[in-house]
Amino acid sequence: MNEVYARIQHARTADEVVGRIEDLILEGVLRPGDRLPGERDLSSRLDVSRPILRDALKQLETRGLVVSRHGDGTRIADLIGEVFTPPVMELVATHGKAIADYLEYRREIEGVAAGFAAARATDDDRALVSDILARMRQAHRHADFEREAALDVEFHNTVGECAHNIILLHTLRSCYRLLADGVFFNRGLIYALPDARDTLLQQHVAIGEAVLAGDPHKAARAARDHIDFVERAMNEAERTQNWQKISRLRSLQRAAGRKPAQGGER
Known part of the structure; x- marks a missing residue:
């Protein structure tokens, strides 16, 4: 210190x-x-x-x-909180195109950041990446969702720091603030999908190991593949949630239809 x-x-x-x-x-x-x-x-x-x-x-x-x-x-x-003011966050959170644009932006910018990180990471940077990967594996073993979600954001922030580009660093931090605050989507829905937690861990490990290995192309590809999966999983989670809502409404309606009418004919 x-x-x-x-x-x-x-x-x-x-x-x-x-x-x-x-x-x-x-x-x-x-x-x-x-x-x-x-x-x-x-x-x-x-x-x-x-x-x-x-x-x-x-x-x-x-x-x-x-x-x-x-x-x-x-x-x-x-300072990051001022990049997206509450009115702006509320505006983008209620428009579907903003969600798609957010993921598109993350896909490209994180690919660049991961590539830079792999090329520029110092020994201290690599030690940080190794440490956070170990903590992510531990949280996964204990099925600690809240810890996994927090480490998800910390991992991406760390990769951004390893890129050693000031503009990328602060742009990504503002981007991840939206992720941490759940502005665009509830990550709990994605984690609830079958095998999603395993897949997300594998993808974070793939990014981290490519950074540790000093392979920019592999790191960039792994980062983009990760966002592609998040987008697919988010769409599937939303679709599944809608199915569950419809199924619930049908069940309620059928149950109501089977009840004897009160005050009916004698």
């Missing part, structure tokens, strides 16, 4: 501190909600005076990059 907030070597000014925090946010090292170290600790790590640090944090807060609350310290602002 000390390496994250490495001491500033040259001019120790508020602008230098602002630039350091900006870089950490832009590169995805600091994520929305991450709390900065306390004032005394952070000023010591950066090797700047506390007045300089306070000035820098004030500038960052004025620009909306950090949020300070009494008793909670200073945290990185939820």
